[in-house]
Amino acid sequence: MKKQTISALLLFVSLFIIKPSYAKEITILYTGSTHAMLYPCSCPIETDGGVARRAALVKALRKKNPNTLLVDAGSFFAGGLLDEYTQNTQLDMQRTLVNLKAMELMKYDAAAIGEDEFNFGADFLKDNINKTKLNFLSCNVKAKEILPYAVKELAGAKIGIIAITNPRAKQKAGIFSVDEPKQAAKETIGKLKANKTDIIVVLSNLNEADNLNLINEVNGIDILINGQKAKEELYSKAGSTLIINPSWQGRKLGVLTLNIEDKKIANFKVDLMRLSDKIKDDPAVKAVNPRCFSDNNCKDKGITGACLNPGTIDSSCKFEQQKKVKITVITLKDCIGCDDARVVDYLKRYLPGIAPSYLYYPDTRANKLIKDLKISGLPAYLFGRDIETEKGFADLKQSLEKQGAFYVLRPGLGGLAYFIGREKKKGKLDLFISLYDNNANTVLEELKEFNPEVHFLAAEQQGKFDAVKGNMEIEEYLRSVCVKKYYPEKFWDYLTCRVKNINSSWWDNCLGDLDPYKIKICATGKEGETLLRENIKLNKELQVIFGPTYLLDNQEIFSTQGPPKKGDFKKIFRK
Numbered sequence: 001m002k003k004q005t006i007s008a009l010l011l012f013v014s015l016f017i018i019k020p021s022y023a024k025e026i027t028i029l030y031t032g033s034t035h036a037m038l039y040p041c042s043c044p045i046e047t048d049g050g051v052a053r054r055a056a057l058v059k060a061l062r063k064k065n066p067n068t069l070l071v072d073a074g075s076f077f078a079g080g081l082l083d084e085y086t087q088n089t090q091l092d093m094q095r096t097l098v099n100l101k102a103m104e105l106m107k108y109d110a111a112a113i114g115e116d117e118f119n120f121g122a123d124f125l126k127d128n129i130n131k132t133k134l135n136f137l138s139c140n141v142k143a144k145e146i147l148p149y150a151v152k153e154l155a156g157a158k159i160g161i162i163a164i165t166n167p168r169a170k171q172k173a174g175i176f177s178v179d180e181p182k183q184a185a186k187e188t189i190g191k192l193k194a195n196k197t198d199i200i201v202v203l204s205n206l207n208e209a210d211n212l213n214l215i216n217e218v219n220g221i222d223i224l225i226n227g228q229k230a231k232e233e234l235y236s237k238a239g240s241t242l243i244i245n246p247s248w249q250g251r252k253l254g255v256l257t258l259n260i261e262d263k264k265i266a267n268f269k270v271d272l273m274r275l276s277d278k279i280k281d282d283p284a285v286k287a288v289n290p291r292c293f294s295d296n297n298c299k300d301k302g303i304t305g306a307c308l309n310p311g312t313i314d315s316s317c318k319f320e321q322q323k324k325v326k327i328t329v330i331t332l333k334d335c336i337g338c339d340d341a342r343v344v345d346y347l348k349r350y351l352p353g354i355a356p357s358y359l360y361y362p363d364t365r366a367n368k369l370i371k372d373l374k375i376s377g378l379p380a381y382l383f384g385r386d387i388e389t390e391k392g393f394a395d396l397k398q399s400l401e402k403q404g405a406f407y408v409l410r411p412g413l414g415g416l417a418y419f420i421g422r423e424k425k426k427g428k429l430d431l432f433i434s435l436y437d438n439n440a441n442t443v444l445e446e447l448k449e450f451n452p453e454v455h456f457l458a459a460e461q462q463g464k465f466d467a468v469k470g471n472m473e474i475e476e477y478l479r480s481v482c483v484k485k486y487y488p489e490k491f492w493d494y495l496t497c498r499v500k501n502i503n504s505s506w507w508d509n510c511l512g513d514l515d516p517y518k519i520k521i522c523a524t525g526k527e528g529e530t531l532l533r534e535n536i537k538l539n540k541e542l543q544v545i546f547g548p549t550y551l552l553d554n555q556e557i558f559s560t561q562g563p564p565k566k567g568d569f570k571k572i573f574r575k
Contacts, residue, residue, distance in 0.1 A: 024155035024261075027065045028201070029058060030254040032073030032227040032246035035083040035116070036092075036099035038289055039297050040275070041251055042349065045342050048274050049251040051102040052281035052289060057253055057273060058106050059282060067154040070106060071161060073203040073227030073246060074114025082116075082229060084249075087294060087310075093120050094311040095293055100132050102285045110150050112163030112203035113138040114227050115172075122174030137163035137203065140184035142177040148188050151197060157263040160197035162188045164214070166205045166228075181206065182214060189220045198263040203227055215241045222265060223256070233438070235270045247272050290315040303352045322353030325390055330359045330366050331379040336572060337417035337558025340379045343409075347381075350392030361420070370420060373403045377416035381409035419542075422555050430551035432457060432544045435476060436469050440499040442563035443548050448492065450569060456480065457547050458536050465532060474532075475523070479507060481531035482522035487514050 031054070040050040062068045075082070076099060078092040086092055096119075103111065111134050117125055129136045129145045139148045139162045149162045164185055170178045189200055200220050204211055205227040215221055215238045225244045236243045242265075246254045252272035259267040290311055292298050298305035298317035305319040327347070329340050344356050359366040361378055369375070369382070383400070387393050387407055400407040431452035433440060456477040458467040467473035476498065484491040490512070497510035508516040522528050538544075542557065549559045552572065 024157075024259070025065060025067065026154045026157065026159070026258040026260055027061060027068040028223070028254075028256040028258065029061060029068060029070045030073060030225050030244060030246055030256065031071075031076070031250050032112075032203075032225060032254075033075045033082070033229050033248055034072070034099070034250035035075060035080070035085075036078035036095045037085065037249040037251075038095060038098060038102070038293070040277070041249060042296055042299060043251075045345065046251075046274065046276070048276050049249060050275060050281070051099065051106075051250070052286040053275040053279040054250060054253055055102065055106045055282035055285040056279050057275060061255070069110075069152060069154065069159060069161075069201075070108050071201070071203060071225065072103065072108055072111045073225040074112035074163065074165075074205045075116040075227055076100075076103065076111060076114075077116045077119050079119035080116045085294065085296065089120070091293055091311045093124065096120070097128070098289055100128060100134070101288050104133050105282075105284050105288070108134055109152055110135045110137050110161045110163070110203065112205060112227055113141055113146060113165050113169075114205035115166045115169045118169050118172040118174070118176075121172070122176050126175070137161065138165045139163060139188040140167075140179040140181045141165050141169070141173070142179060143175075146176075148184075149192060151192070151195070155260050157198040157260050158196065159199045159201060160189075160192035161201045161203065162192070163203040164206055166207075181210075182217060185214060185221075186218045189218060193220055199223070199258075199260075199265065201225065211243065212238055215239060215243075225254075234272060242268060242270075244270060251275060288313075292317055304349075323390075324353045324355045325351045325387060326384060327354055327356050328359060328369075328382040329356050329379055330361060330369060330375070330382070332418055333360050335378070335417055336552070336556055338379050339415065339417070340381075343379070343381065343414050346413075347396070347409075350396045351387075351390055352392075361418075373406060373408060375408070376419065376421055377411055378418040378420065379414060379416075381414050383407040383409075417558060418556050419554075425554040428552070428554050429453070430455060430538060430554075432539060432547045432549040432551075434468065434473070434547055435480070435495065435499050435502055436473055437547065439548070439563040440502070441496070444492075444496050444499060446564055446566045447569065448496075449566070452550075454495065455535055455539055455544075456532070457539065457545070458532065459539070459545075460533060460536065465529070476502070476507070477532055477535070478523040478528040479519055481535050482519045482528050483511070483514075485531055486518055486522065490514060 037049060038051050040047045058070060078095040079086050113136055126145055135147055135150045137147050137150060149160055151158055151160050162185065164181045165178060167178055167181060192200060199222050201223045202221050203225050206214060207228060211224060211226065215224065221241045223242045223244065229248060233245060235245065244254065244256060252274055255271045255273055257269040258265050290313055292307035292315050293311045295304055295307050298307050300319060303319055303322050305317040307315060308318055309315045331338050331340055344354060348354050383406060385405060399410050399413045401410055429450050429452040431447060432455045433443060434457040458465050458474060458477055465474045480495065483494045494510050498507065549557065551557045
C-alpha cells in the first residue's frame, strides 16, 4: 500500500516537472525586388508572376496555416535602373500606386524601404506611406511616418522584423535622414531583445558583402531576407544566420517554413512556389489592376497586341491577325537535350506568327540541308529570305546568319544538343562539373557506375586559370588532376570524399595512405597546370560553362537541373 502511494505521488509530481516541447510551425511568405511587376513575365517558358496570382496563393497559404507572416524586402516601387518595364515617370508612378494597392489588399505585415522607394522623391513616398495601410519599415531612415521595427506574435513566439535601407538612398532621400545602417540595426535589435523578442528577421537592402559584415558584427539576426537582386540559390547560411533570396520580379512566392520549439527555430525549409497560370487570379486584386501598361502586357498565344489607354482601369488590348512566318527546324528524333519548343516560343517574341515544320536527321532532306549550309550542330533553325519583310526582323537580325537562300539562327541563341562532325564513341560519357556545386556529391554517386570522364568547370585566359570560387576552386582542381595522374585507381574515391566537405582545407584527409607531398609538388608546379589545361580542353572546344553537363557518345550534349537519376541514365544508355 505504501509503495503504491509513493508511486502515485511520483507520477503526480512528474506531471508538473516534465514539460513536453511540441514543435509549432510558422510560415514566412516573402518577396523582394519586384519593381512593381504587376503582370506575369513575358518569358519563353514559365510565364510566371503577377500580383493577382500572388494574392490568390497568399490567401490559400494563410488558410492552410494561420501562423503566417507576409513581408517584402524592398524595391517594390517601379522605375530605377533595374526596372525592365520602366516607361516614363507618370506611368511608373501609376504602376507603383497599383502595386501598393495590391500589397494592401494582400495585407503585407511589413514592407522594407529600399533605395528604389525614393525613385519619385521623398514627398511621393511620404504621401503614400500615410495613404496606404502598410507597415513601412526602416531602422536607419528617421521619420515619424516610418516604423523602425514591427513585432508579431505567432505560435507563441514573438517575431521582430526590422528593415535596413542602403545608405545610397541619401542621394534622393530629400527630407528623410538616412543613418549608418550597422549601428542603427544594433540599437534596434537591442530594443527588440530587451522586449523579449524571440526571433529577429532583417529585411536588408544592402549588398552581399555588407550583409555578411552586418551578420558578423551585429548579434541576434536569425533570418536575413535579401532585398536586392540576388543569386539564384534559395538560401545560404552565415554562422547561425539564414540568408534568404526572393524571386526576381515576384515571379515566384518565397515560402520559409519554420519549426519552432521553445520559441526558437528548431528546423526550417525554404521554397519558391511558382505563380503559374494554374493559379486563378484573386478577384479583388484583379479588379484594381489595369489590363495593361504597355504592349508588353498584351500577349495572347504568341501574339502581341497594342495597349490602349495604358495604366488606366479602362485600358484594353487590341489584337490583329498575324501573318504566318515559316521556320524549318532540323533536329533528331528522341533527342535528349533538344529544347526546340522553348526556342520557338522565344522567337515568337519577335515573330508572333511563327509556324514551325520539322526535319529529322539523318533523313535525306535534312542531310542535304546540313551539307549545303555547313551546319555543324543540331537543332538548327532555318528561315526563308522572306523574313526580311517582317517587323521583328531588325531586332532578330544579329542572331541570324545568311546562308544561301536561308537565314540560320546562330547556335549562341538556339543552343546545340548534337554535334554532327564529332566521331561517335559508343558508351563514352563526359561529365562537366564544379566540385563546389551543391549537388556535386549526389551527381558523382549517381554516375559512378557509368565511369564518366570528369572535366572541371574552369577556364584559362592569358595563362591564368579561373573558376566561380576563384583560387580556392582552382587549387582543388590542380590537386585532383594530379591525383588522377599518380593514383588513377583512387581518383574517384578522392573526388567523392572531397565533395562531402569541399570547403575544408584538410584535403589530404581524402588521400588515405597516398603521398600528399607528391600531390602538392605536382599541383603547385607546371605539371599541374599542364594536366588541368588538358582536363578543361573539351570545355573550351564545346563552350561548356555550367554544369552538371554531359556529353554522351562524344556527340550528344545535355544538362540537368540538379542531380540526375541513375534510372534515367540507364534508359539513355540503352537508347
